[in-house]
Amino acid sequence: MAVRPFVAWPDKRLRTAAEPVGTVTDDHRAIWDDMIETMDAMPGVGLAAPQIGVMLRLAVVDASDERGRAIRMADPELVAASDDLNTYPEASPNLPGVSAKITRPARVTVAFTDHLGMRVQQDFVDLWATSVQHQIDHLNGRMYFDNLGKVKRDMLLKKARKAR
Numbered sequence: 001m002a003v004r005p006f007v008a009w010p011d012k013r014l015r016t017a018a019e020p021v022g023t024v025t026d027d028h029r030a031i032w033d034d035m036i037e038t039m040d041a042m043p044g045v046g047l048a049a050p051q052i053g054v055m056l057r058l059a060v061v062d063a064s065d066e067r068g069r070a071i072r073m074a075d076p077e078l079v080a081a082s083d084d085l086n087t088y089p090e091a092s093p094n095l096p097g098v099s100a101k102i103t104r105p106a107r108v109t110v111a112f113t114d115h116l117g118m119r120v121q122q123d124f125v126d127l128w129a130t131s132v133q134h135q136i137d138h139l140n141g142r143m144y145f146d147n148l149g150k151v152k153r154d155m156l157l158k159k160a161r162k163a164r
Helices: 026-041 126-139 150-163
Strands: 046-048 058-061 071-081 085-090 100-105 107-113 119-125
Touching: 026 046, 026 058, 026 071, 046 126, 058 126, 071 126, 085 126, 100 126, 107 126, 119 126
Parallel strands: none
Antiparallel strands: 046 058, 058 071, 071 107, 085 100, 107 119
8 A cells, every 4th residue: 555646736637537447356446545545644534536646436535533434436426415515624635725615415325336346325424425525526527616606716726826
């Protein structure tokens, strides 16, 4: 296992949809292991493979207080989302030094292929739900700030450029 470097914004890979995984292999499991180590080193509550330059639909999420409960997902798809919303501050190691409060559904159901290669559905709530949605955005070539209005997004990107 290894901590991998992050792709820096505005690298085009962060704006490119990742390729489907299909059948989970030992190579995918090794990438997941590196992703978890990288996520824990941030520290963060989730990571999508494109963030480290791997253009596959792989993600990990661990919003637990005690850590070590990471969920490995291949080809995750949002199946259902609640009408009730939560707002959390979101950020990305790909664009360090800035964050924004983003409002998303408080509960989601996601279908994904797990580390055993089984297609499963799981419900996520609160910070877990926010993190899963954030990672799916990355897999679709979107950044969290795409959920902001134009003025706030432009201000955030200007602040990020200044921070560099």
